[in-house]
Amino acid sequence: MTVSAAQQARQDIREGRHNGPTRGVAPGFVQCNLVIVRKALAYDFLVYCQRNAKACPVLEVTDPGDCEPRRIAPGADLRTDLPRYVVFRNGRRQRDEPNLLHLWEADFVGFLIGSGITFDQALERAGVPTHEHRWVIRTAMPTVASGPFSGPLIATMRLLTPAQAIIATQVTSRFPFNHGAPIHIGDPAVIGADLDHPLHGPHPCAIPEGLVACFWACGVTPQAAAESSGIDLLIAHAPAHGFISDLRADQICLP
Amino acid sequence: MTVSAAQQARQDIREGRHNGPTRGVAPGFVQCNLVIVRKALAYDFLVYCQRNAKACPVLEVTDPGDCEPRRIAPGADLRTDLPRYVVFRNGRRQRDEPNLLHLWEADFVGFLIGSGITFDQALERAGVPTHEHRWVIRTAMPTVASGPFSGPLIATMRLLTPAQAIIATQVTSRFPFNHGAPIHIGDPAVIGADLDHPLHGPHPCAIPEGLVACFWACGVTPQAAAESSGIDLLIAHAPAHGFISDLRADQICLP
Numbered sequence: 001m002t003v004s005a006a007q008q009a010r011q012d013i014r015e016g017r018h019n020g021p022t023r024g025v026a027p028g029f030v031q032c033n034l035v036i037v038r039k040a041l042a043y044d045f046l047v048y049c050q051r052n053a054k055a056c057p058v059l060e061v062t063d064p065g066d067c068e069p070r071r072i073a074p075g076a077d078l079r080t081d082l083p084r085y086v087v088f089r090n091g092r093r094q095r096d097e098p099n100l101l102h103l104w105e106a107d108f109v110g111f112l113i114g115s116g117i118t119f120d121q122a123l124e125r126a127g128v129p130t131h132e133h134r135w136v137i138r139t140a141m142p143t144v145a146s147g148p149f150s151g152p153l154i155a156t157m158r159l160l161t162p163a164q165a166i167i168a169t170q171v172t173s174r175f176p177f178n179h180g181a182p183i184h185i186g187d188p189a190v191i192g193a194d195l196d197h198p199l200h201g202p203h204p205c206a207i208p209e210g211l212v213a214c215f216w217a218c219g220v221t222p223q224a225a226a227e228s229s230g231i232d233l234l235i236a237h238a239p240a241h242g243f244i245s246d247l248r249a250d251q252i253c254l255p
Numbered sequence: 256m257t258v259s260a261a262q263q264a265r266q267d268i269r270e271g272r273h274n275g276p277t278r279g280v281a282p283g284f285v286q287c288n289l290v291i292v293r294k295a296l297a298y299d300f301l302v303y304c305q306r307n308a309k310a311c312p313v314l315e316v317t318d319p320g321d322c323e324p325r326r327i328a329p330g331a332d333l334r335t336d337l338p339r340y341v342v343f344r345n346g347r348r349q350r351d352e353p354n355l356l357h358l359w360e361a362d363f364v365g366f367l368i369g370s371g372i373t374f375d376q377a378l379e380r381a382g383v384p385t386h387e388h389r390w391v392i393r394t395a396m397p398t399v400a401s402g403p404f405s406g407p408l409i410a411t412m413r414l415l416t417p418a419q420a421i422i423a424t425q426v427t428s429r430f431p432f433n434h435g436a437p438i439h440i441g442d443p444a445v446i447g448a449d450l451d452h453p454l455h456g457p458h459p460c461a462i463p464e465g466l467v468a469c470f471w472a473c474g475v476t477p478q479a480a481a482e483s484s485g486i487d488l489l490i491a492h493a494p495a496h497g498f499i500s501d502l503r504a505d506q507i508c509l510p
Contacts, residue, residue: 173510
């Protein structure tokens with residue numbers, strides 16, 4: 001049986017041969033952000049995703065205790081197939097984990113959420129660079145609450161030329177299940193973007209003359225909700241360390 | 256304060272001045288299918304929607320007991336603002352209801368699901384007629400189950416010329432939150448479409464020479480699940496009698 005690039009990448013991650021960011025890994029396959037909560041919180045979290053669908057477009061919900069995302073990546077294992085995990089207990093981030101084999105519980109529900117890494121290849125094909133000038137940034141825009149989940153919208157910021165910003169808007173609009181079009185272009189202060197404390201990306205975060213800041217809703221948003229809301233247990237992918245599904249970007253995107 | 260066509264239509268329905276189908280009412284506004292279940296079934300139903308997102312793209316989930324869809328139609332009332340309701344008890348369809356004032360319970364959760372009526376205006380603008388040759392049809396394609404919810408996919412069938420079918424595919428692809436692109440074009444037997452027993456639309460259902468059958472996933476699908484699965488209580492819009500939201504079709508669709 002032929003092994004796809006996505007299956008190979010998951011196997012490499014599972015067996016420890018790849019433990020870094022997944023950007024550029026298995027290009028053409030849909031990458032996902034991961035959130036795991038206990039069943040008792042799963043409804044409120046799923047409604048939170050619905051109410052904040054640009055940040056949290058859900059591509060699969062696993063059955064309680066099942067660590068296999070049977071629909072978008074049959075045979076995969078959510079406990080081992082991401083390179084790095086973050087764990088929040090009572091709203092505080094714990095030590096990162098390389099896998100969840102020792103932490104998995106019988107009432108864990110996994111949510112796989114479309115990631116913006118998915119459209120990197122489409123951006124590159126359209127001449128928009130994706131390998132630099134990219135950050136994960138906290139904004140002052142509130143999300144819509146659901147049950148105990150609330151918090152700020154987290155955004156991916158890319159610095160582009162005005163011409164690239166227009167093309168990037170066109171290209172990413174075609175990916176409504178991977179955050180879609182930008183939420184803001186221009187002055188970071190308008191959305192209260194905290195450039196002084198990026199959650200991911202190089203320091204310092206300065207905007208060179210001639211480039212415009214472009215912001216997309218980001219799948220790290222649930223992690224900020226875990227912190228803001230003091231959720232008792234939420235496990236997620238480490239930023240930029242995503243889950244590689246069997247879905248193809250060219251199938252899930254629009255014409 | 257100016258009253259929008261959507262607000263006016265909801266008021267007309269609420270006050271009994273309109274009790275027929277909502278196709279063509281308040282054109283340009285997003286119309287929704289409605290499902291109401293008790294809180295105890297809400298999680299399984301929301302996961303069912305996620306797993307069958309082409310049939311059930313969720314645009315709002317109300318809080319338990321709250322009959323106001325606060326995000327997509329502030330001030331509206333799910334008990335009165337649809338022209339006709341269907342009620343399923345233990346999987347059997349009861350008498351239709353003109354409103355839910357006497358039936359509403361404190362643990363009811365409302366789900367508003369994007370409807371294909373939304374793109375009628377865009378189809379008309381593109382020269383695709385929407386006022387005839389249109390049915391709601393049961394197919395033999397299974398949906399993906401969630402908890403007690405399972406059943407066949409229900410489809411909207413339109414009969415179009417080949418040229419119209421191509422344009423309709425282009426136009427509806429721009430509406431991923433209202434069922435999006437067709438699920439099938441051509442021979443109804445391929446998806447087991449039951450043309451002898453349409454759920455809505457004129458009898459008999461014959462395909463004239465030169466027209467091609469085009470099928471879209473339909474928001475009546477949860478009603479078939481209620482029947483197939485013997486759900487104890489599920490309330491929905493009567494087919495073609497939708498909820499008119501404040502969202503604008505031209506905002507929710509893609510370029």
